[in-house]
Amino acid sequence: MRKPASTFVVHVILILYTILALFPIILVIMNSFKARKAIFGSPLALPTPSTFSLIGYDKVFGDNSIVSYYINSITVTGSTIFFTLLLGAMAAWALTEYKFRWNALLTLFLAIGIMVPIRLGSVAIIQLIVQMNLINTLTALILVYTAQNLPLSIFILSEFIAQIPKDLREAARCDGLSEYNIFFFIVLPLIRPAMATVAVFTMIPVWNDLWFPLLLAPTGGKQTITLGIQQFLGQYITDWNAVLAALSTAIIPVLILYIIFSRQLIRGLTSGAVK
């Protein structure tokens, strides 16, 4: 049992940190509902009836291309999560369960992928994507992001798969399941919490990334929302209403995905399997 005093101190620190972390987000949301003059006049004030304005949202949703940028972002993020989880879990299962010749070497190779930042290979990636005729496509982004996220997800999922009792897999083999069915019906359900974790931290950097959209799909209506917002930022004039409104709405899809995955983060799913 902790002392009440130390619990109090911990809570004060956590509350202060929460305020600090949420402050810029609240500022963005607050100002997205204000007229341009009020944004500059009193940036820290709440919108009042006289300063309230939806002009930013009007511009964002009035612009068809912005809506399609949202869809692009959702498509890229969703597909990346799907392929990262599917391929990552399959690779993790193979590397943990089966003993084959290059097993250790392959694991090491994938571990290197965690250490080396993928952006170092940007030039090579652009060349590759150009040669594959995939420039200005969402496919290019999905491929690059999946490759980027696979190593760490394999690493984490392997740890979890290794914790599944061996007897369970053998019981399933005795029950007549093929190796694929063991993977889909025994292994996947049991590593759901781990997959949710991987999904959450795959999703956020992908959604927020500006680098690869700028390099691989900068035009042709295939921009993601983070890139799309840049059209409101000009060298001489920046449409702050639209930028703030777009940023505010950009939070929503990623928030929904987070809520979905965080519900899966239930501990102790394997308890009761074996004594």
Next chain:
Amino acid sequence: MSEVKIDKLCKSYGPVEVLRDIDLTVEDGSFVVLVGPSGCGKSTLLRSIAGLEPVSSGSMTIGGKTVNDLPPAQREIAMVFQSYALYPHMDVYSNMAFGLKFARTPKAEIDARVNEAARILQLEPLLKRRPRELSGGQRQRVAIGRAIVRKPQVFLFDEPLSNLDAALRINTRVEIAKLHKMLKATIVYVTHDQVEAMTLADKIVVMNKGRIEQSGEPLDLYYKPANIFVAGFIGSPAMNFLGATVKKNGAVTLVDGQELKLKTPTAAKAGQNITIGFRPEHTTLHGNKDLKFKGTVDIIERLGEMGFAHLRLSSGQTIIAEVRGDPGMDIGAATNIGLAEEHLHLFDGNGNRF
């Protein structure tokens, strides 16, 4: 017919031989128990029968069909694991129905089989529960139920009772014996508990260092152990062993010089070193029998209706004697232990029975 026949089965991990020349027949409908100390290969043998471990050489047939290269599912076996290995994300019903679903059994058939198994094992009120909501004994029954619904030719049990507490273990042991009678199933059962082995088995197979030391009916192993290993393994407390030398006139001399007059087997030559063995339960106090041993009482373990007296002989060897009731002996007191000659086991220099 669901006879299991194993012929010259060998298995090795690199240079380490885990199973050596295993010949074993499990008759249709019989209950065979594999016992032995840990690391003797009994679990490996069971897992080889299940198809979970590849074998190096030899052949295996189940119900007349050679199964060496078949995966576990096609061997028509069902295995009950020590850890139960229930699927944690499924309820009891799905756990039992899971294998059948993948075998494309019709829904009605699955339902009938699962309900039948649930009835036999008294699992009906638990069908909608998850494994984590069950007690150890209930999980054990679900694991057995999962085996029953598959209607296998052979049931394989891998130390199924070792995770249960003592009282439940005795109950479940009786349940398994009843189940065997009712289903007339062929069962191969691995345990290190010789009480389980003695009470359940039609045939006990004693294994040691990857080899079968002896196989036979439980009481045969008890009364006529083929060698020192089996003699020491079956029975609790273990058999007493004393080294001795055969004399010319048919008697033997113990290590401490004490002479015992007994009919030595004709195969025993004068001067040969042999081992004599006898069980604690065949001794009597105060030595009014054919053979006598002199010793001092080291310690007495009192269990109520009987006790075990540990005696130190003048050679320094310790023997255990069973005593009825309270022997009223003091520690350090000199006493005589008597034994009828018919209860003596004689083993040659290699540890084999004469």
